[in-house]
Amino acid sequence: MQYIFGLPSVSESTARPNELEADGFAGYYLRRPNGYNQTSFAQIAAAYEFAQSIGDYQTTSAGHHGTPPQRRSAVRLGFLLGQYDLSAADFDYNFFYYYQGVLNGTYKMAKNSKYPELDAYMSQYLDELKKIQSGEISAEEFKELK
Template sequence: MKKNFKFSLLAGAMAVFSLTACNDDKMEETVLPESQAESAKIEQPGDIEKICSYVDQYWTSSSVLKTALQNSTDTNFMNSQMTKIASLWGRSNPTLRFVDDPSSFNSTYNAISYSTGKIYYGYAIYYDAKSKGGDIVNAMILAHEYGHQLQYIYNLPSVSESTARPNELEADGFAGYYLRRPAGYNKSSFTEIAAAYEFAQSIGDYQTTHPSHHGTPAQRRSAVRLGFLLGQYALSAADFDYNFFYYYQGVLNGTYKMAKNTRNPEIDAYMSQYIEELKKIQTGEISAEEFKHLK
């Protein structure tokens, strides 16, 4: 999920008031072992953040911002994934924080990428994703949220609509790309990452005119499949955006572009093998079960 922030002086003053008025709850300390701490380079919380339970308006008032998950194994996995994802795109880590709510655990079933260079990841979505598909599902979700960071940095996506669908589908594509790249999660077989893709499509929606529409389950499946296919090539964020929407116009506009790819023509021969498949994923002709067994 993507959140933009353009604070006025008044809003800034209100935020300061909220922070200084928050409860005196101590945050957990980062649990990275010393050998990993240097490579991860996760920004440490400031003095106010350490003593405040205040998160922001997108989380419940009882939510608590933390630097750790429930154990060091989970925390270290997410911090190391954050480093790998950012490094794949030649960038340093954004601020990664975790959100817990002891009073309402399920209220943290969310992950949000902020235009201010932060990703907040809910406890509930982390542990549900892990229980349903293992670590790879959370790697995919984190890569999706970092995809929004790339959108903020490079003013992407190049396609706009009245809903959030292009932003969200491209972020799905960024996630699929990361899971395949050798310097990323390094899974060359699509069947190896089926659990992650199944989770992505399960949180699609059919509110096609709602401003926050993320794409239907079938559209999300085709987006992550396309990102995985583009992972055959080393692309910049801008080149990924160009190729993603070049081949994905069938989902957004109803017809696939069949003209020559002028920016990366070498990709055309490879992608031409998959155009019909992508159409069938989007229309549902390829079922969710068949999708999991694609090569």
């Protein structure tokens, strides 16, 4: 789907943005009513263990797919964005807007004026996403998120 829509809009010298956005799309479509309609994160978190298990710490390798915590954070963010009906381009915009913590170690604190309702919703989860990305939320705790 990313290649059809010319995504992701973010690029690096590794495969990380592509792989993490793909993880995000998975979380998104698992939640969407026109996808798998899973409204509980616990329903999808256990199924996602394989993808996060192939995360790696070879951050300078061209084939780097993201670390396991980054991959968990990406799928959680996608699941949260699944609360909203977004086009592929809008998903890409919002995914990378909120996912700066994975790509450069910080989270955007400015208001997302393009999507104020979505921004109000997402502001509730930014600390959680940061804790997932940093590894403060363990894999076991991740599976129990609501």
